[in-house]
Amino acid sequence: MNEQNILIVRCGEVALKGMNKPYFERMLVDRIRAALRRFHGVDVQRHEGLIFIRADKSQDIEQIIRATSRVFGVASISKAVEAPSELDAAGEAAVAYMLELIEKRGVKTFKVEAKRADKNCPVKSPEIGRIIGAKILIGCKVLKVDVHEPDVRLHVDVRHDRTYIYESKIAGFGGLPLGTNGKGLVLLSGGIDSPVAAFMMAKRGMLIEAVHFHSYPYTSPRAQEKVEELARILASYCGSFRMHAINLLPVQEQIVQNCPEEETTILVRRFMMRIAARIAAENGCMMLITGENLGQVASQTAEALVVTDASVSLPVMRPLIAMDKIDIMDKAQEIGTYETSIQPYEDCCTVFLPKHPTTKPRLERILRSESRLDCEALIEAAVSAEEIIEIKAGDA
Ligand code: ATP
Numbered sequence: 001m002n003e004q005n006i007l008i009v010r011c012g013e014v015a016l017k018g019m020n021k022p023y024f025e026r027m028l029v030d031r032i033r034a035a036l037r038r039f040h041g042v043d044v045q046r047h048e049g050l051i052f053i054r055a056d057k058s059q060d061i062e063q064i065i066r067a068t069s070r071v072f073g074v075a076s077i078s079k080a081v082e083a084p085s086e087l088d089a090a091g092e093a094a095v096a097y098m099l100e101l102i103e104k105r106g107v108k109t110f111k112v113e114a115k116r117a118d119k120n121c122p123v124k125s126p127e128i129g130r131i132i133g134a135k136i137l138i139g140c141k142v143l144k145v146d147v148h149e150p151d152v153r154l155h156v157d158v159r160h161d162r163t164y165i166y167e168s169k170i171a172g173f174g175g176l177p178l179g180t181n182g183k184g185l186v187l188l189s190g191g192i193d194s195p196v197a198a199f200m201m202a203k204r205g206m207l208i209e210a211v212h213f214h215s216y217p218y219t220s221p222r223a224q225e226k227v228e229e230l231a232r233i234l235a236s237y238c239g240s241f242r243m244h245a246i247n248l249l250p251v252q253e254q255i256v257q258n259c260p261e262e263e264t265t266i267l268v269r270r271f272m273m274r275i276a277a278r279i280a281a282e283n284g285c286m287m288l289i290t291g292e293n294l295g296q297v298a299s300q301t302a303e304a305l306v307v308t309d310a311s312v313s314l315p316v317m318r319p320l321i322a323m324d325k326i327d328i329m330d331k332a333q334e335i336g337t338y339e340t341s342i343q344p345y346e347d348c349c350t351v352f353l354p355k356h357p358t359t360k361p362r363l364e365r366i367l368r369s370e371s372r373l374d375c376e377a378l379i380e381a382a383v384s385a386e387e388i389i390e391i392k393a394g395d396a
């Protein structure tokens, strides 16, 4: 029947954008095209408030659905069959569709859910449902109607020139198309939280670049490979991006030698922020993004966050700030980073960990401790020794 597979993509929030809707829709179509570039014979077009993907039957449609569902801005996807908007033809297509489901899944009951986007169509939705339902009962003798718990809810969406028939909606992540909200620099550790934080900001349309701090040779190359692996999983949503790897050891050594032990953690965090701010400025990133979460550890008490925040002037986004750990872990599972995050490798923060880190640091005291260090030279040296790693989408 159809030479091509057809997917209907619904745009969710993009559809609410009023005057800016055409811009967001164009961005979304561009992102879907980019995500599907590796498949041949795929066409993506906007039409009547929906996005249609047509793919040659030789292409793996399940893979195409998976790739599309990862594009931010996509609310849901349906695999559909297309027929002319004329009830006999639509009925025939519906019968063929149901015969295939009977053969594949042994379907026994169904219900037709008809919808009429074309209000010029003289037949009203319930009537369309009854007509198509009757045709299915004649064409598929084994089927019965069940309006309460049918095996299949068959959607018949009558539009101006075409009618689309589909069974279910596959959920996307929603959000807004990448590139509609600037670029942010995520401080990416190997933990559970920061990949989730990056995902959440990217889902709102923000392009991502990353910085990772290590303490080589105290931390191993394998620990950094784990972070690169996490970055590749992120890239399957956010597209390719760059990761700046910074050796923090010289900074940590200076802090340990010159400052009170209990302040080590908070001082290290302020240096991370300032180095990140420098990298952000040099790479067009408007904000920093961290996986910080109120009260999670000593460095994330309210007082510690205030002191950390005071180290930089650009905005720091903390999308996980008020979430419970269990919910962050669920999110990590959902986006596929959890298994990698829980691999046990040392992090630079665990090197020189103080026995009793201060949980209520005071800014004046921290500034006094920092005055014993040549902060500017340390930051400069760390940034100029950076290693840049290209994280490629599609390598995960
Ligand atoms: P995660 O928050 O990713 O699970 P974590 O909880 O061990 O790791 P914390 O020590 O609580 O991390 O640090 C809070 C935030 O600081 C992290 O979410 C991350 O954004 C940033 N951060 C910590 N360590 C690093 C690092 N080695 N490189 C880059 N950013 C880091």
Ligand code: MG
Binding pocket: 191, 193, 194, 291, 292, 293, 296
């Ligand atoms: Mg954390």
